[in-house]
Amino acid sequence: MVHAPQTCEALLIWFQKQGGTVDLTSVGLVDFPNSEGGRGAIALKDIPEGHVLFSIPRDLTLSTRTSSLPNLFGLDEWKRFKLDEGWSGLILSMMWEAAQGPKSKWSEYMSILPTSFDTPMFWDEKDLAELQGTSIVSKLGKEDAEEEYKTKLVPALESRPDLFPSSERETHYSFHAFHLMGSRILSRSFDVEKWQGDEDEDENEMHEANTSMGSAMDVDENRAADPHPHRPEGEEHDEEEHEEGEEEEGEQDSSDTAMVPMADMLNARFGSENAKLFHERTDLKMIATKPIKAGEQIWNTYGDLPNSELLRRYGHVDIMALPNGEQGNPGDVVEIRADGILKAVHEIYPNITEESFSERIDWWLEEGEDDVFDFDWDLELPDPALAIICLFLLSEAEWIKAREKSKPPKPKADTEVLTTLKRAIQDRLKDYLTSVVEDEALLQRDDLTLNHRQAIVVRLGEKKILDSFLTKIAGLVEQQSNKAGKRKHETEAPVKGHGKKSKR
Template sequence: MDSFTSWFESRNGTLDSTSMTITEIPGHGRGAIALRDIPEGHTLFTIPRDLTLSTRTSALPSLLGNVEWKRFGLDVGWAGLILCMLWEEAQGPLSKWSGYISVLPSEFDTPMFWSLTELEELKGTAVVDKIGKDDAERDFYDKVIPTVQSRPELFPPKSKHLHYTLENYHLMGSRILSRSFTVSKWTDDLENVEPSGDASANGANGNVDNTGMEVDESPINGAEQEPDSMEESEDEHVEDIDDPSDVAMVPMADMLNARFESENAKLFYEQHNLKMITTKHVKAGEQIWNTYGDPPNSDLLRRYGHVDVVPLCAPLTGEGNPEDVVEVRADLVVSAASNASSEHLQERIDWWLENTDDDTFIIGTDCQLPEDLISFIRLLLQTDMEWEKTKKKSKLPKPSLDAEVFPVAIELLVKRLSEYPTTVQEDESLLNEPSKLTTRKRNAIVVRLGEKYILQGTMNELHKSREALRASEKDKNKRKSSHHSDATTTSKKARR
């Protein structure tokens, strides 16, 4: 890493080499280690804004021209940034970022690069549908290739098959997904710089969903960072970023690893610089961690190719990711509510979508049914008269659990569990023999098992709630019966 550090400092980056070093860390790849005890609030390194790599700082957009840039759709999603990275790489030592691009990872364990057999291990999870490989390849052929072919003076034909390939496009997209930040233009009221590394905005290797790092307000004129991997800026890489030009690669900052609730440094910004500053006291020999914002394992795997496993909190037991979630599709809810009247059912579904635009429900490790899911179940179970009142008031049903909702909710969880090809017991047995598992298979098992724990835990909580409701109703009826008996006795005494 000496050559990278030399490049970084030659480009006006500053590094406190007495406090930290970048080195290989077993099980974590490259990362930052504290060389001495570092106090909270200490600046580890500073990156000039013009050393970040984005569509704002690369020369390509201006060379191509704004009109052409937009004509080819490079102003939407990650395709523009990926093309800039491909072009900068093609410039070799002439590129301002040559010393940075040369040390970026060239292999990833993210599902984007898995075989079909490996992807089968993720069946039942929402990961596969979010990889965005098809969308990424569509952007490559519809945006990048036409751009490259239109300007041979910028993209020499001899370099086309060397640099502007689909393989390289996916590689650059994955680098953005796992390492980028959201770096907005400086304004007096700017407060945050966010990690951007995911995709869901239609561009890069998929879409962009903003999950990279985010930069928050600096204790000294700036903002702090929280990695987001731009999770969905482009489906595979960035999720809905307001301005794709905010997505940037940040040399040195992306060398720090992240782990659940371990963050001890964040990226802060000032008008002309970004600064990595410690947020806690860091002891000599400890790893310096940035943060991903603690996403679920499904997102960690999709964006970064790894998972986090720590002790879980009640009502769950064992180990997993406390931020794990399970996605439940609305069509599965409709299927579970099979006893609902079919008359006007589609009308109710359309009304729900118009009023909520919500066709997926999220259950977390608290194992509680979300209120919107309960409300949707109640809508499906309404009588025609109740449905007419709901339409007239244009108000969602109250999210209250009752005897009618319980069986539908439990059936829904059973159906959702059946979408995984393996059981909890089978997955646990597989994890007990780690020597027989590849890293990818082990990570896939951890993801799907975490989701199954949530579904089983939620089912257990529903059974408890239903029994509590039954006990309450039984007690209420008993009190009514007792009250009626007392009233009858009193009446007889009065007649005497």
């Protein structure tokens, strides 16, 4: 991620001039070396838990609520062009604010935002090929982004040449600018909900601010992330995605998504969070959630995302010590799709008919069950994955009974199910072009590009998880085999005294 050359000092001057407050005795903004994450915030002295680091007026956040563009465009027309859906409206508003130059309230703020990104959205085909096997490429949504630009943004631009002069199309309203603003939203935005408190409520009552997956923001795990309603194929919930978002249409008010100056300066690292953003009626406050020592970095959180998502959204990966003594990201996860499990069942039980599989899959999805299963460092066998294997292995009579009861089978991990899951994992490992050993050797080289190195880190972490599951499954199968052998031996053993003459 490359930032504009404007200084942190310039941001602080602008921020305070616009009504923001910062405890400059406690918080310092710095430019870190490239290897340490660009810009961020550090503690200038010991900071106690509960200390307010800075406060942002709500009207200083940049969203479709605070930008004047939607009103100038006309709210009815805004909705007619579907700019109230997803991130298109905010992207257009940010384009327009940038085009206003010094006349925009956010001119100085936008001048310090990143001008380029290391995210895979901007990689060439050679670098993208290094991500084969991961789910990243399928989640980029490049084609969806281009379609959205052409079908929503361009018609809106052409309808109002007074607001969007054709002479500014290439500089401020191009497809590249669309990508740039979208990436800024993806990496830095917050979910700033409209204040819903009663007028008689205490103005000091606070609520944690949720994020739309910004780089320095707290995540409420009960809310979905990335509010954009368009996703590519089978991401987390198998929905379409514009390059920059992942939420079902209608689940979140798109006007909640906002850029939050100062708050987006905080970096994040797995398990390191020491500050959170809280809502008040008129302000947002960044508050220390634990003591912070002088010289330490002030961290918000991404929600402890896997490296695949960190790279896709923010252009970096986290590497730290794992419980097993290796290096990686404790939040890493590997997705195995239902069709991968179906393929494994086919390979082991070729006599099961396609028609039966098709009916069972349709019913499974109609019941609201998952079709993508997550495998992570907890090494707990996912119940939905076990349950769908059980479904595929039901006899016809059992299948009919389950369908009549509208009740998917309970997950179980018997030898038959474990053998099928083992095959699915082995097949999933074939999606990667390299082995664990090859990747570990590659990481020892000093001539790798940043993109290549980070791609290796992502795929290596995933493969190690899958290898660990194979080891666990092998152990479980062995345990079951030993138990079965013991039961058989006990059944076949002679009863005490059997065959001997009784004493008289």
